[in-house]
Amino acid sequence: MAINKEEIRELPDIQKPLLLFKNLKTDLDKLKSQINNLNKVKLSSKLLRGISLKKGDLPTGKILEFTGSRLSQSLKNTRAKEISERLHKHPEDSKSRLELVEMFLQEAEGSSLQIARDAFLLVMQEVEKPMISTQKINMALTVQTIYFEKLKKILHDDLTKTESKISDFKILEQRIEKNRYFNSIKGDGNVDTILEKQQQRLRGEVDFIQKCVELLKTEPISTVYELNLNKSKTEKIIPFGDLKNGFDPMLRRLVFLPLAQENMELMFEILHRLESKNPLVGYHQAKMHDVLAQIQLVIASVVNEPEPRKKGFEQLSKAMKAIGGAVKLVGDIPEKAVEKAAVHRFGHLCYTIHRSYRSYDIPVPGDHLQRMQKAVSLLEPIAADPKIQKIQAKLLYVLSEEK
Secondary structure (H helix, E strand, O other), rough: OOOOOOHOOOOOOHHHHHHHHHHHHHHHHHHHHHHHHHHHHOOOOOOHHHHOOOOOOOOEEEEOOOOOHHHHHHHOOOHHHHHHHHHHOOOOHHHHHHHHHHHHHHHHOOHHHHHHHHHOOOOOHHOOOOOHHHHHHHHHHHHHHHHHHHHHHHHHHHHHHHHHHHHHHHHHHHHOOOOOHHHHHHOOOOHHHHHHHHHHHHHHHHHHHHHHHHHOOOOOOOOOOOEEEHHHHHHHOOOOHHHHHHHHHHHHHOOHHHHHHHHHHHHHHHHHHOOOOOHHHHHHHHHHHHHHHHHHHHHHHHOOHHHHHHHHHHHHHHHHHHHOOOEEEEEOOOOOOHHHHHHHHHHHHHHHHHHHHHHHOOOHHHHHHHHHHHHHHHHHHHHHOOOEEEEEEHHHHHHHHHO
């Protein structure tokens, strides 16, 4: 199914790229509500019974919905529409939904922005289910990058066209300067000023998407594992296998999927209840807040408004609270790998927050300087590690500047 270019232009992510995650979250919630509403329907519904569908029963494929109809109609694979029909009969069929997204990945290069967006939200719908797997997370990370790259390309193309218009306009200005015809073109509208403002806006938007791509890119999980979070909620202990192969590696990647907030919060809730003495919990929670903070601070740098900056610093504060709690569990000398990792993250976050204060010309609070000094002390016993040594050196340098 061909996608009209004008329809693509109407996508909220192109209209307002800085609201990207808010817009995506809104549509992801709509997908979830579609399934929730279906689950409330009585079993007498032919939709849930899987009775043969009549012509016209299937979705039109004009909007995003849980069957992936619009996605299936855009794919060359002849089985795609069959899978969409299967999802219409069995909305909870995760295997089929992932199969459809896998088909998209095979044709991703030639797909439109809108179709890539559909694929991303469909796989995120799976990531947010209580039955979570490394396969779902890896697939979501891949499609997220594809979508962001496609969005960046469209915005960058718009920027290039705008810069070309500015260049042409300046050449025209030079050729017919003081010409009455030129003045009538320029008029009160200040065409050059309008174009330059558009150029500045697009530069900021392209920069935002590029930084999101860089910030959220990570390696896939190498192991194959599945967790039933509904089951984990009711358990009195977390089996070691679930912790080692499930919670830990999954959270290491989920923090790079800002739309996965619901399941991350559920996983942290379970971990806080059953692994409250494990620094791993605060370690991952701090990273989640740090990533969310960086997104807000990039937005703040583009729009130069106080609200995203405020949100960014609030997330940094939450990150520090989480890693501070983890460090308290470590003691004076980190010994285990997770303890060393927690101390390193504490030091890195101290440095990140200091840099954020400086970038906004905000005086560094005394209590943060004390935290930085504490980080240097905690890092000292393990400073033989080059990675540890590097962050310790950065902290020592900025502390020396504060004297």
